[in-house]
Amino acid sequence: MARPKPWEVEDELWAVIEPLLPKVERRTRHPGRKRHPGRLVLQGVLFVLCTGIAWEHLPQELGFGPGMTCWRRLVEWTEAGVWPRLHGVLLAELRSANALDFSRAAVDGSHIRALKGGAKTGRSPVDRGRTGSKHHLITDTTGIPLAATLTGGNRNDVTQLIPLLHAVSPVRGKRGRPRRRPDVVLADRGYDDDKYRRLVWTHGVKPPIARRGTEHGSGLGTQRRVVERVFAHLHWFRRLRIRWEIRDDIHEAFLTLGCALICWRRLMRSRRGAG
Structure with a gap:
């Protein structure tokens, strides 16, 4: 095949x-082109x-x-809000198949150029001040995208840590209350800020975030690399490598749709494995 x-x-x-x-009813009088x-x-x-x-x-x-x-x-x-609902349905299916692991989550950000400007763009400090945007992503332990957000390229990663946690919708798929918060959230040195550590704790989540100036070798990097792998999968979609959309909601639609497609592929893989 x-x-x-x-x-x-x-x-x-x-x-x-x-x-x-959304269902669109065709007019009975003067229906126009189908x-x-x-x-x-x-x-x-x-x-x-x-x-x-x-x-x-x-x-x-x-x-x-x-x-x-x-x-x-x-x-x-x-x-009509189709893409967030699609992402939520697929996350619920993954949780029902025991393929979703909330014991640990990882967050990170990635710069992209925004060649036409628009909302949620800014001068990127890592691209010689060119106009850019930033994708922010949170994944589960295995690298399933739980949520993704879009900001200007000049926004600091740490400012998006709490918005990312809030962006994770309640995930059903099993009996009992829907799951929304991971037990632990991992982040690199760009998120090193005690104020945000305290805020993460207030959400009932443990924040083992690497500190600036400390030596490497904590082992957190091997656990955080799942989010970098998901970024690689997202940027395989060429429309997400460079932002061409002036409208931020349309680029966010592509971003959420990309996350949903990654979830769909993981779901199909888990079903084939179970079969």
């Missing part, structure tokens, strides 16, 4: 996504996410529909 292209929406994935999409099928449009969105191609260059021969149709539908679905 040929391996599906990364932008192809398999039947199993479409069965998860379709119920989350809407392009949602599954094909979603594949067009994923094609842009994977390849980084401009919307107007979306290849028509693949049947996705016009680039602006895909862009407008992405805006519609983003404003």
